[in-house]
Amino acid sequence: MHELSLCADLMDQVTALAKTHQAEKVVRIVVKIGPLAGVEPHLLESAFTISCAGTLAEEAEFITESLPIRVLCNVCAAETEAPRSNHLLCGECASANTQLLSGDELILAQVELLN
Amino acid sequence: MCNTCGCNVTDGNRHLLSIPHQQKSVTAITVLSNLLKHNDQQADQNRASIESHGVLAINLMSSPGSGKTALLEATIQKLKHKLSIAVIEGDLETENDADRIRAQGVQAYQITTGTACHLDAHLIQQALTHIRLDEIDVLFIENVGNLVCPASFDLGHHRNVTLLSVTEGDDKPAKYPVMFRASDVMLITKTDLLPYLGDFSVEKAIRYQHELASQAPVLALSSRSGEGFDAWLQWLEQEVSQHKIRIQQQQSIKPTIQAEGQQLHQQEPVRFRPVARA
Ligand SMILES: Nc1nc2c(ncn2[C@@H]2O[C@H](COP(=O)(O)OP(=O)(O)OP(=O)(O)O)[C@@H](O)[C@H]2O)c(=O)[nH]1
Ligand SMILES: [Mg+2]
Numbered sequence A: 001m002h003e004l005s006l007c008a009d010l011m012d013q014v015t016a017l018a019k020t021h022q023a024e025k026v027v028r029i030v031v032k033i034g035p036l037a038g039v040e041p042h043l044l045e046s047a048f049t050i051s052c053a054g055t056l057a058e059e060a061e062f063i064t065e066s067l068p069i070r071v072l073c074n075v076c077a078a079e080t081e082a083p084r085s086n087h088l089l090c091g092e093c094a095s096a097n098t099q100l101l102s103g104d105e106l107i108l109a110q111v112e113l114l115n
Numbered sequence B: 001m002c003n004t005c006g007c008n009v010t011d012g013n014r015h016l017l018s019i020p021h022q023q024k025s026v027t028a029i030t031v032l033s034n035l036l037k038h039n040d041q042q043a044d045q046n047r048a049s050i051e052s053h054g055v056l057a058i059n060l061m062s063s064p065g066s067g068k069t070a071l072l073e074a075t076i077q078k079l080k081h082k083l084s085i086a087v088i089e090g091d092l093e094t095e096n097d098a099d100r101i102r103a104q105g106v107q108a109y110q111i112t113t114g115t116a117c118h119l120d121a122h123l124i125q126q127a128l129t130h131i132r133l134d135e136i137d138v139l140f141i142e143n144v145g146n147l148v149c150p151a152s153f154d155l156g157h158h159r160n161v162t163l164l165s166v167t168e169g170d171d172k173p174a175k176y177p178v179m180f181r182a183s184d185v186m187l188i189t190k191t192d193l194l195p196y197l198g199d200f201s202v203e204k205a206i207r208y209q210h211e212l213a214s215q216a217p218v219l220a221l222s223s224r225s226g227e228g229f230d231a232w233l234q235w236l237e238q239e240v241s242q243h244k245i246r247i248q249q250q251q252s253i254k255p256t257i258q259a260e261g262q263q264l265h266q267q268e269p270v271r272f273r274p275v276a277r278a
């Protein structure tokens, strides 16, 4: 249940932004969560419902977007999509020497403010 | 330009609009910051203060009861005359683990998290004020026993050690990829129990770990019998000596996975983009 602590950090950032831009309220929040972030989008959504109470983001629409897991092979240079989060080998040559291109995002992507 | 009212709506940003053409103006701000920005900033401060004392910080993560405290007790016993160690313990309740460590004659500070299932950088910052860093080489942080939550939080440490005890089954890396992918070294513990289990395959556990594209070494050991312990001590001593060299050269490291993530999501500056005007 670390989603609540994540949300606390998120709310700090969002309300700080709203203040900086002298917004009346926050209309929409978009976060990107990769499958390898270790965060359940629907748990984060419920955490948001709790954390937003009494803040400028109380009525904000909360959107979570996912991204595919993509790996770049350091051996054959292929870029492939991983079939599941526990299989991150190269899709071409099966090498374990890969690096993640996307899939572990835990990002506050966008905030829409009403002025 | 938008044909209706002359606002800045284009085909490129139209989809960003949630409340088009209303009386007041909506401003969309592209942020692209880590959700855990505040935690990560605190973690970087912790790391800097730990490094200013030349100390290496290691985070231990596993399910409850995998043998984290037992590993620390045995490690302290075996390295007593070579390395100076301190431990920060994280548990929901009790001072038990810190008491066990103090019984080995080293500094220990217990964090009790109450209901929180993981440690975070702010908890570590407070705990650090209770540790005499200038007296030690290595600071172990024993995280709360949990295979999910601790993996998301940078504490300001340098290396992640994950433990998988043989009674948990060999497929844990496949079931908890986020946690085990974070390993800088993975320890298969309680190997003295292998003869009683029969179906735990060390090879299978290694294969599941390999499928996470993890470059971390996998070491099998028993804190009880001491079997396989030398390879672990060797890994640890090597990390300590490499760390001392890095510190002399004023270099810093993060756990492999956090460093990778940072590279992947190079923070862009906050951009301010008005998309609608009344
Ligand atoms: N047979 C055997 N038992 C072990 C070994 N290591 C730990 N244990 C036992 O496993 C139990 C749990 O060990 P701990 O060291 O307390 O585990 P832990 O991971 O620190 O547990 P939490 O802090 O509660 O998450 C204890 O009863 C230990 O004696 C081992 O190598 N072999
Ligand atoms: Mg313990």
Ligand SMILES: [Zn+2]
Pocket (backbone or CB within 6 Å): A073, A074, A075, A076, A077, A078, A090, A091, A092, A093, A094, A095
């Ligand atoms: Zn390849």
